[in-house]
Amino acid sequence: MFTKTKKDVQSGTLALMVLKTLNVLGPQHGYGIARRIEQISGDKLFVNQGTLYPVLLRLEQEGAVESDWGTSENNRRARFYRLTRAGHKLLEAEKRDWEQTAAIIARFFEVKAEDLA
Amino acid sequence: MKTLNRFLIRLRNLVTGQRGDQRLREELEDHVAREAEANIQAGMSEEEARRRARMKLGATEAIREQYHAEEGLPLLECLVQDTRFSLRQMRHSPGFTLVVVLTMALGIAATTTIFTVMYSTLLRSLPYPQSERIVAIHDTRITGRSAGGLMTGPRFYDIAARNRSFSSLAIFYFDESTLIAGKKLPVYVKGAGANAGFWDVFATAPMLGRVFDARDDAPHAPQTVVLSYPGWQRLFGGDPNVI
Numbered sequence: 491m492f493t494k495t496k497k498d499v500q501s502g503t504l505a506l507m508v509l510k511t512l513n514v515l516g517p518q519h520g521y522g523i524a525r526r527i528e529q530i531s532g533d534k535l536f537v538n539q540g541t542l543y544p545v546l547l548r549l550e551q552e553g554a555v556e557s558d559w560g561t562s563e564n565n566r567r568a569r570f571y572r573l574t575r576a577g578h579k580l581l582e583a584e585k586r587d588w589e590q591t592a593a594i595i596a597r598f599f600e601v602k603a604e605d606l607a
Numbered sequence: 608m609k610t611l612n613r614f615l616i617r618l619r620n621l622v623t624g625q626r627g628d629q630r631l632r633e634e635l636e637d638h639v640a641r642e643a644e645a646n647i648q649a650g651m652s653e654e655e656a657r658r659r660a661r662m663k664l665g666a667t668e669a670i671r672e673q674y675h676a677e678e679g680l681p682l683l684e685c686l687v688q689d690t691r692f693s694l695r696q697m698r699h700s701p702g703f704t705l706v707v708v709l710t711m712a713l714g715i716a717a718t719t720t721i722f723t724v725m726y727s728t729l730l731r732s733l734p735y736p737q738s739e740r741i742v743a744i745h746d747t748r749i750t751g752r753s754a755g756g757l758m759t760g761p762r763f764y765d766i767a768a769r770n771r772s773f774s775s776l777a778i779f780y781f782d783e784s785t786l787i788a789g790k791k792l793p794v795y796v797k798g799a800g801a802n803a804g805f806w807d808v809f810a811t812a813p814m815l816g817r818v819f820d821a822r823d824d825a826p827h828a829p830q831t832v833v834l835s836y837p838g839w840q841r842l843f844g845g846d847p848n849v850i
Contacts (some may be wrong), residue, residue, distance in 0.1 A: 520634050521641045538665035539642075543634060544673040547627065551613045551677070569634050 504545050506588065509581040512555065512573040517607055519560075519568035520546060554580045614680075621679040631674050639664055736810045740774075767804075775807035786840060796838065816850045 504527075511526045512518060518526070523546075524539045549555045554577035560570045573581070639660045646656035654779075662802045675681075697704040732738045746754040746762060770776060779801040786796045803819040806812070813833065823831050834842070834849070843849045 519637070521638045523636070539638065539663055540635060540665040540667065540670035541673065542659045543631060544669060547674060547677045548613075551616045553612060566640075567633075568631065568637055604753070 504542065505549060506581075506584050508542070508545060508549065508571075509554065509573065509577060509584065512571060513578070513581055514593070517560075517570045517572040519562060519570050521568075521569065552580075553577075613790075617678065617680050621683060625677055627674065628671070631669040631671060635664065635667060635670070741808060775804045777805040778802050779805055786842065794842065796842075798832075815847060 498574075507527050507530075508523055510532045511523050511530075515522070515526060520542055524542050546555065546557070550557055553574060555571045556574050557569050559567060562568045614668070633715045639657065641654040642660035642663060643653070646659050647653060651659065717756070733741060735741060743756070744758070744766070745756055746758040748754055758778070760778070767776050779799045782800050784792045784796060784798050787793045801819065803821055803824045806818040812818070814836070818833055819831060822828055839845055
């Protein structure tokens with residue numbers, strides 16, 4: 491709304507961020523994940539934070555994450571998400587894909603007219 | 608595998624009507640509470656902190672819908688709802704429903720009947736071995752009109768004498784006669800006269816005894832008869848000693 495400079499994240503990208511966050515931080519609740527994504531992206535991404543939950547559900551149904559109720563640091567009930575073995579594999583695969591795509595796009599941007607002549 | 612698993616989970620959710628509504632609500636509430644706390648620590652008033660937190664979360668209804676779509680199978684769910692709706696509408700206007708149902712019933716009945724007739728007369732092959740090689744020969748009158756499937760005996764023997772195209776030839780004619788079996792009362796039977804080639808054309812063998820052969824085709828041969836299975840059952844009670 492008033493954050494035109496920030497971008498909404500596509501759900502595929504968001505899923506990858508979620509996987510990586512869980513990989514780095516270990517089990518986290520939804521808020522923790524959202525917070526961390528925000529921090530790492532330097533507030534440049536406006537995660538319409540609620541959209542995180544459908545993505546988490548999807549990852550859970552795909553078997554990439556598991557979730558369970560637990561108690562957080564200040565003794566409050568929260569649902570914790572944890573990366574599964576399949577999730578680790580998925581993360582690796584997605585990472586490779588992403589790096590490949592990024593490399594290709596980068597090459598296109600580096601090309602100058604004289605290079606093609 | 609992954610897709611299948613996911614599909615199964617969603618199907619189960621749909622069938623059992625299991626909903627994560629409660630879980631989602633709790634998670635979202637928790638989310639807002641934590642964000643608000645953080646905002647308060649950053650120095651906002653409590654009200655402002657909650658307002659900002661909710662804004663950052665986004666439209667709850669949209670999220671819930673998205674969540675729902677992930678959870679079940681929206682397509683199937685819609686189908687079920689549509690079916691329910693139409694059934695309800697039908698109950699509201701029974702007259703209209705009756706007309707529609709009748710129209711469809713008649714339409715389907717007519718189509719099936721016509722198909723059945725077409726199938727048995729035109730499409731289905733005869734229940735005999737190599738039935739595609741069986742053909743019917745029709746005679747024509749001198750004027751060129753069809754003789755309606757009729758053919759005279761001499762004509763048949765002419766064809767049989769000059770035949771080079773067919774492996775065997777059969778002639779038959781329908782007959783209605785009276786059967787007097789032993790000392791029983793005379794009964795009316797439907798029969799057909801046929802030559803020995805008849806059983807060659809259709810490549811069938813009798814259950815008991817024999818069918819016509821060259822002896823029966825000879826002039827003034829003793830009268831012989833081949834019973835159909837239903838005739839055998841009905842007239843002689845399926846007695847194997849009738850021969």
